[in-house]
Amino acid sequence: MQFLLLGACIYGAYALFGTPDDEESQRTVYISEAQITNLSAMWEKRWNRPPTETELVGLVRAYMREDILYREAIAMGLDNDDHIIRRRLAQKLEFLTNDLVQMQEPSDEELTAYFEENTELFRAPDRVTFAHVFFNPDSRGDATLDDAAAALERLQAAGDPNGEVVEEGDRFMLQNYFVEASELDVRRAMGSGFAESVMQLEPGIWHGPLPSGFGTHLVFVNEFEPAPPPELADVRDRVLNEWRRVQTEKFDAEFLESLKSRYEIVIEAPEAFTDSVLEAGGKVREVAIPDGPPNS
Incomplete structure (x- = not known):
């Protein structure tokens, strides 16, 4: 249930702070103070110094140019059937959901229980x-x-x-x-x-x-x-990281299931793949394979 609540938070935040879909907003390039701060921070992380005023103006102009070209490319449908863009957008959503999970902190009781159930993972x-x-x-x-x-x-x-x-x-x-x-x-x-x-x-x-x-x-x-049994105090950081990894996997699975319920998934597949498709949660549409070449 907590994973579904996290998923709801993602869409709630997007609804509140995401970009509106009306035509006027699509023609407005708005660069917020937070975005400028982020551009400056990324520059400083790369060059180990803050940007000068001239450099910061250049960063903002480059961001503006990129945003305009991005919008025009989307409007022209250049993102359609582009596997790289599709994979990148899917990764961005995964990163967003994973960050939310990583922010969770288990209680001492939860962490202790996980450690006791998986002691061998942390044994020297x-x-x-x-x-x-x-x-x-x-x-x-x-x-x-x-x-x-x-x-x-x-x-x-x-x-x-x-x-x-x-x-x-x-x-x-x-x-x-x-x-x-x-x-x-x-x-x-x-x-x-x-x-x-x-x-x-x-x-x-x-x-x-x-x-x-x-x-x-x-x-x-x-x-x-033989290595002695591990003590939680000695391996706490490792246990916490492993707990978060497991929670992320659980959230990914439950979140995907909640998203799949919003779609009708139809996969055209030969008969040999029918069982695998059904396990993936899709509906099978049989494919008629012609005996000869198509009519010209």
Whole structure:
């Protein structure tokens, strides 16, 4: 209901402050003090200084010229079937409605409830410290997996490497030791499949062989540090931004539904698209596809 009230506010404000449609107003170019102030502010934001009097006069003249040309273009129908103009106007309405939603502030109770329902979104990443030994399939060929399996037996017998260099495997172009790395850190270096596997390994023993985009690896996890549950006070800004994003999506959906109720939507579509069109809220008009070329 609150979203529908916001939508009503948009149209109410437009009715009060929007441009009238009578012919006289369409022939009047009115540049308000607020618009001049806005032109000056945009100049200052771009050039890091306020405009001079001469520059401000130039800005007003440019705005006047643009407004006149815009009105004449609309009068000539140049906006018809222009996808760029249509998309831009739709975006302006979206920006307006989104700004209204962003102005909303949830109560402490609402924000706390949202946080408790979505705690995992705000949890810090788990961390892992591990070493790995690389086996290069380019140089070892079909023997890669057998070599890795044999090395795994030797490493398991030796136990914890205690940070010492392991005399096994091949030279690796990146790091062989990761300290307190998140899954994202490992993914960026080694690939998603390898990272996902490493985060699930038991600490204190050697594992493998594990594949990556580079080749085959043996992995020793020194320590796995699960992230503690987040506290609302520590992530409040993130929670608020996410709450606003969700509210904006809800408002967009409800606002569009309220607008669609004012229109009869007819979509000419072949039979294969009928279900999709109906889900979109339209009425289907069957299209008769001619067997041959149209009569000349």
